[in-house]
Amino acid sequence: MTTCTDTLVATKANSPFPLDRWYLAALSKELTDKPIARTLLNHPIVLYRALDGQVNALQDRCCHRQLPLSMGTIEEGGLRCGYHGLLFDGQGKCLEVPGQQKVPRKAKVEPYLVIEQDDLVWMWFGSEQGSTPDKAPPSYAYHAHPDYVYDGGMFHYEAPYQLIHDNLLDLSHLGYVHLKTIGGDAKTHMNAEMLVETEGETVTVKRYMPNSTPPPTYIAAYPFKGKIDRWQEIEFCPSHLRIWTGGIDANSEQVTAPNRGGFHMRGLHCITPETEETSHYFWTIATNPKTDIENIKQKVVEQTRFTFNEDKVVIEAQHKSMQHFKGQPMIDIHVDTGANHARKIIKSLCETSS
Amino acid sequence: MTTCTDTLVATKANSPFPLDRWYLAALSKELTDKPIARTLLNHPIVLYRALDGQVNALQDRCCHRQLPLSMGTIEEGGLRCGYHGLLFDGQGKCLEVPGQQKVPRKAKVEPYLVIEQDDLVWMWFGSEQGSTPDKAPPSYAYHAHPDYVYDGGMFHYEAPYQLIHDNLLDLSHLGYVHLKTIGGDAKTHMNAEMLVETEGETVTVKRYMPNSTPPPTYIAAYPFKGKIDRWQEIEFCPSHLRIWTGGIDANSEQVTAPNRGGFHMRGLHCITPETEETSHYFWTIATNPKTDIENIKQKVVEQTRFTFNEDKVVIEAQHKSMQHFKGQPMIDIHVDTGANHARKIIKSLCETSS
Amino acid sequence: MTTCTDTLVATKANSPFPLDRWYLAALSKELTDKPIARTLLNHPIVLYRALDGQVNALQDRCCHRQLPLSMGTIEEGGLRCGYHGLLFDGQGKCLEVPGQQKVPRKAKVEPYLVIEQDDLVWMWFGSEQGSTPDKAPPSYAYHAHPDYVYDGGMFHYEAPYQLIHDNLLDLSHLGYVHLKTIGGDAKTHMNAEMLVETEGETVTVKRYMPNSTPPPTYIAAYPFKGKIDRWQEIEFCPSHLRIWTGGIDANSEQVTAPNRGGFHMRGLHCITPETEETSHYFWTIATNPKTDIENIKQKVVEQTRFTFNEDKVVIEAQHKSMQHFKGQPMIDIHVDTGANHARKIIKSLCETSS
Structure with missing residues (x-):
């Protein structure tokens, strides 16, 4: 089981939803060549299938000027913002800032943990940031x-x-x-x-x-x-x-x-x-x-x-x-x-x- | 004149509308074979013509799970909720709860007093609950x-x-x-x-x-x-x-x-x-x-x-x-x-x- | 330069926009035979080209019963309200109240200062009521x-x-x-x-x-x-x-x-x-x-x-x-x-x- 130390999770206090569990984020067939914008448990998320077939999920905002990354394009290496072209990998790390050599240390967006099985894409929502799933997604x-x-x-x-x-x-x-x-x-x-x-x-x-x-x-x-x-x-x-x-x-x-x-x-x-x-x-x-x-x-x-x-x-x-x-x-x-x-x-x- | 002891009426305090009078609720021709949902003086109301021709008015919510009764059907005996089938008579009394023998004592919805004359349906809005109309609707x-x-x-x-x-x-x-x-x-x-x-x-x-x-x-x-x-x-x-x-x-x-x-x-x-x-x-x-x-x-x-x-x-x-x-x-x-x-x-x- | 002693202007305190300057209100070609309603810097304004060709701007409400003057008609003398027919000149002065001889002293609406040049209609927004523009609109x-x-x-x-x-x-x-x-x-x-x-x-x-x-x-x-x-x-x-x-x-x-x-x-x-x-x-x-x-x-x-x-x-x-x-x-x-x-x-x- 992948840990999700860096995964953004719903905060513990006052959750209106049961946490520490897998929720369905998408049907596999929804993820083709375009990213999907979807708010889940109040989190705006972009879901996309990378060119290698892996489904990734990130907070749906570029860390530069907040354009939803779901308006971007899937490219070799990850997801590119549709405004100024910042490129992010599946873990939300910025790989490239067009127009400059150095990528700022803080240039990253929060990733979410997703697992695809049975043609279903499940996402983990833990009650504490960095929590590790203690169970697999439901099988079907x-x-x-x-x-x-x-x-x-x-x-x-x-x-x-x-x-x-x-x-x-x-x-x-x-x-x-x-x-x-x-x-x-x-x-x-x-x-x-x-x-x-x-x-x-x-x-x-x-x-x-x-x-x-x-x-x-x-x-x-x-x-x-x-x-x-x-x-x-x-x-x-x-x-x-x-x-x-x-x-x-x-x-x-x-x-x-x-x-x-x-x-x-x-x-x-x-x-x-x-x-x-x-x-x-x-x-x-x-x-x-x-x-x-x-x-x-x-x-x-x-x-x-x-x-x-x-x-x-x-x-x-x-x-x-x-x-x-x-x-x-x-x-x-x-x-x-x-x-x-x-x-x-x-x-x-x-x-x-x- | 019918009394309306059980009729829900606007509360006395702070009414933004003159009370203790008849307001028009519908034209007679509007009431055919389907219930009508209409909010009058802030009250959500269902109006319907029963199979015997009588126009009835109830608060527009089933007392079970709040579905508007205006989404229900007019049947022998009254108005049936479109979700779980509770049946109410023209005075808001529940006559039947499908799936069980006994109708709970509290199973009722508030009725409103209506009078149909001159092809017009008038409804009484009193300033106190249970007030009796002290005048007939306007004649025309x-x-x-x-x-x-x-x-x-x-x-x-x-x-x-x-x-x-x-x-x-x-x-x-x-x-x-x-x-x-x-x-x-x-x-x-x-x-x-x-x-x-x-x-x-x-x-x-x-x-x-x-x-x-x-x-x-x-x-x-x-x-x-x-x-x-x-x-x-x-x-x-x-x-x-x-x-x-x-x-x-x-x-x-x-x-x-x-x-x-x-x-x-x-x-x-x-x-x-x-x-x-x-x-x-x-x-x-x-x-x-x-x-x-x-x-x-x-x-x-x-x-x-x-x-x-x-x-x-x-x-x-x-x-x-x-x-x-x-x-x-x-x-x-x-x-x-x-x-x-x-x-x-x-x-x-x-x-x-x- | 026209002074705008009687012109309504944004108040000085807490303006979310830079004041004491000209903003574009319209393209000249927009102003034909109908008034235009347009909110500028939070001010609802009616803009119209009078029969003599001059562009005028007034607060967009009749001082009688608040109907937007932009729903009125351009006539000889000014802009006539589309409800009860009050007629206003380009400086917001009421010239006529149909049905009565005397025009009430308070019958007026606030004018805005506009200048048309280079096929552009500029409007002055001062930080104090009655301020005089200290510069001409930008030329182009x-x-x-x-x-x-x-x-x-x-x-x-x-x-x-x-x-x-x-x-x-x-x-x-x-x-x-x-x-x-x-x-x-x-x-x-x-x-x-x-x-x-x-x-x-x-x-x-x-x-x-x-x-x-x-x-x-x-x-x-x-x-x-x-x-x-x-x-x-x-x-x-x-x-x-x-x-x-x-x-x-x-x-x-x-x-x-x-x-x-x-x-x-x-x-x-x-x-x-x-x-x-x-x-x-x-x-x-x-x-x-x-x-x-x-x-x-x-x-x-x-x-x-x-x-x-x-x-x-x-x-x-x-x-x-x-x-x-x-x-x-x-x-x-x-x-x-x-x-x-x-x-x-x-x-x-x-x-x-x-």
């Missing part, structure tokens, strides 16, 4: 699994990260928000038994809907015979959630079995705060078609994107309303159990950091 | 009068309500702002004698322009022979104004007679504050064509809408300028008399409320 | 020079005026920002010797690039034989800069000679603060084609406009970044010398004013 099997194909994308949210957690930890909203894709019958969703467990930083929420009508996305992607036994299994971690959903023909096999067949949608949802009030929502969806693979993948990805856009509209409106009605009481209902557990974990982690 | 005869046809609309203004009062109480601006429709000759307007009277909460401003040239809208709508005797009669009340204008062939009959003939435009102007800085301006215009009725109505309504848009441009620019030049002195001129009377009434009513 | 020879043709324009900048000074005083950025027009080879620019001199309120920066490759704009405008000797001569004054650039065939004559031949671009750059955070950037470019005059002028003007737009993108991004990273250290490099001299002069002038 379904981007390279032989039975699965996947794709994904990114949404920018005008809403804080925890409202997205709430949404993902309670899939009962499917019956009201997502009728056109994965919703199905509202009553079936709301009345399904819900199993909630917490262990350490993890919350799992499981729900099974036996003998239910398959929703539009399912029918489009898989040759079900009629009614299906359906599952929703959610695993929440503070920086990301894994959501396994799918269905098998009703009564054909054990719906809770880890090796069950049928139609699978395995979603990875990485929610990285941009600021206290805004978020980046990276998602991928992997599915397991046996035939007509590319076509079914595209259908599943497109319907997922459509579905997530429906959530975005609701969550952003909710955020605006909550800002207006700040302080007004909210009541809890049964389906909030998982989300409330996750909020407790985040609260405790933020207090630990501060 | 010209939406159902056998000799008249009418239509109307709504403008959202980036300007406070009193700037719109000022504008409507002094029609001398017609000669500078509305040359294309109802303006006519500027000098005639400015020099016409102006009669201003105040009684209680009401200000009347009357102006007569004998032997003047009919403006474009008048010529388009009525077969005048040449010059006309023209009237403008304005009645201001704190929540709305009635503006009677029109003309008869010059010297054909008494221009001040209540039963005069000729061309009539009877305008209703309901100015409902949205916030201290923004307003809703509901208007209708009724006219009395004898022939070619639908066609003349459309002409009059379209030219009125065009005219009011000219006012909107001026008033919003005025507001922006007043914000910038806050504290700089303004001089009064002769035509301000009516508007200044109205401002005194509003000031006195706000002080009474507080 | 190349708008009427027999060998030159010119045109220009105006950019509105979301950036403070001094960032634009910085940009213009260091043309080393040409090699990174303006590759498509006047950039040429980055190294040649950065490594050229730079001569910086300060005298009073003036900074001059000169740079000569012998035997260099002519950039695209040069080739498009002049029949160079091959390599060229190139000059950049910048003269900074607090309200404007003169930038002389051009080239001659390499080794054909003395590149520093005042009467050198070849291709000339003589730029006038008037940077007038709008507010502390925003600016107006007026520019003209004069050039000296011998043949195909109109065509070459248009090419040079268009490429200049394109080039300045590239600067605008960079400088506005820089400003946004500097606001975010306020307080973070910036390092200086060699090419900053001229810009730093200019900043010292501005700082000293602002302190003198306050």
Whole structure:
């Protein structure tokens, strides 16, 4: 594991986000021949893939006159500022100041520690400057699994990260928000038994809907015979959630079995705060078609994107309303159990950091 | 009269608007099959027409997770939230929480008292919570009068309500702002004698322009022979104004007679504050064509809408300028008399409320 | 020189801009048959050309109800407000209040002192109300020079005026920002010797690039034989800069000679603060084609406009970044010398004013 002695990190005091962990900074496919500007946990950062293929991340400002380095160009040796041409390497060291022989000692910008694995770019946010990651980034099997194909994308949210957690930890909203894709019958969703467990930083929420009508996305992607036994299994971690959903023909096999067949949608949802009030929502969806693979993948990805856009509209409106009605009481209902557990974990982690 | 014991009302202290009165909340025709979100006197409100035809109004937030109820759907029994499906009746009582048997005692949202009459939806804003209206909403005869046809609309203004009062109480601006429709000759307007009277909460401003040239809208709508005797009669009340204008062939009959003939435009102007800085301006215009009725109505309504848009441009620019030049002195001129009377009434009513 | 005893001027204390000087308010060609609204040094001003051809400037608000006078109309006698028709002369005196005989004594708006010369409209900003200009506006020879043709324009900048000074005083950025027009080879620019001199309120920066490759704009405008000797001569004054650039065939004559031949671009750059955070950037470019005059002028003007737009993108991004990273250290490099001299002069002038 690389140490990050020189890496700029969020300060310990008063962090509104859990620190000492990896957050997703980008999907690998986003990093091509241009740098990307992205604010993560309040840090303006430039991400770029160097000519040798390595992904680097720096504070997004030239140390000369503060132009964002994300307006510069990727060149042999590193990233060149688009105003006066200062050249920085992947660790933020200035290699060249055009027009003068000597590079000033203070000419450098702060680097951030990034690791690329599973087609994902993870960034370390420690609670103390110079902290060393004490764990590897989360690993994720379904981007390279032989039975699965996947794709994904990114949404920018005008809403804080925890409202997205709430949404993902309670899939009962499917019956009201997502009728056109994965919703199905509202009553079936709301009345399904819900199993909630917490262990350490993890919350799992499981729900099974036996003998239910398959929703539009399912029918489009898989040759079900009629009614299906359906599952929703959610695993929440503070920086990301894994959501396994799918269905098998009703009564054909054990719906809770880890090796069950049928139609699978395995979603990875990485929610990285941009600021206290805004978020980046990276998602991928992997599915397991046996035939007509590319076509079914595209259908599943497109319907997922459509579905997530429906959530975005609701969550952003909710955020605006909550800002207006700040302080007004909210009541809890049964389906909030998982989300409330996750909020407790985040609260405790933020207090630990501060 | 319905009491509104449970109705949420603006608090007494520091109201920037006169309270204990009815304000217009909507035109009846706006309420069809979708709820409407509208902020009135700083209250975010959802208005909807229930399946039984009754108009209801609630605070625009679900008591569960604050999603605006205006994003929900009108169903049998009431309004259903678009996120987790809580169902509320017209008094804000929660009838159903999907996924659980029991509805929590605190699951309710605040209702507002509305009355629909004359194709208008009026809402009560009392100065104390639970106050009972001590008067009926204003009645208005010209939406159902056998000799008249009418239509109307709504403008959202980036300007406070009193700037719109000022504008409507002094029609001398017609000669500078509305040359294309109802303006006519500027000098005639400015020099016409102006009669201003105040009684209680009401200000009347009357102006007569004998032997003047009919403006474009008048010529388009009525077969005048040449010059006309023209009237403008304005009645201001704190929540709305009635503006009677029109003309008869010059010297054909008494221009001040209540039963005069000729061309009539009877305008209703309901100015409902949205916030201290923004307003809703509901208007209708009724006219009395004898022939070619639908066609003349459309002409009059379209030219009125065009005219009011000219006012909107001026008033919003005025507001922006007043914000910038806050504290700089303004001089009064002769035509301000009516508007200044109205401002005194509003000031006195706000002080009474507080 | 006209005195401006009644002219509204910026107050002495705490001016963020050097006062007691002329700033450019408009290009003559902007003033046709409509008034212009423009905020200069935080003053909202209406500029208009009266029917007699004289340019006048007033505070941009009617003294009656604050409507911007820039929404009014230019008439015989002056400027008429677009709301109630008050008429003001070029010194801000109200000549007429429609609807009444007497013009109130206080009915006036503040005038500003403007002088039009060289197709430019200059406005005086004194540090004390009623101060008399102690100097004429800067004169400029190349708008009427027999060998030159010119045109220009105006950019509105979301950036403070001094960032634009910085940009213009260091043309080393040409090699990174303006590759498509006047950039040429980055190294040649950065490594050229730079001569910086300060005298009073003036900074001059000169740079000569012998035997260099002519950039695209040069080739498009002049029949160079091959390599060229190139000059950049910048003269900074607090309200404007003169930038002389051009080239001659390499080794054909003395590149520093005042009467050198070849291709000339003589730029006038008037940077007038709008507010502390925003600016107006007026520019003209004069050039000296011998043949195909109109065509070459248009090419040079268009490429200049394109080039300045590239600067605008960079400088506005820089400003946004500097606001975010306020307080973070910036390092200086060699090419900053001229810009730093200019900043010292501005700082000293602002302190003198306050």
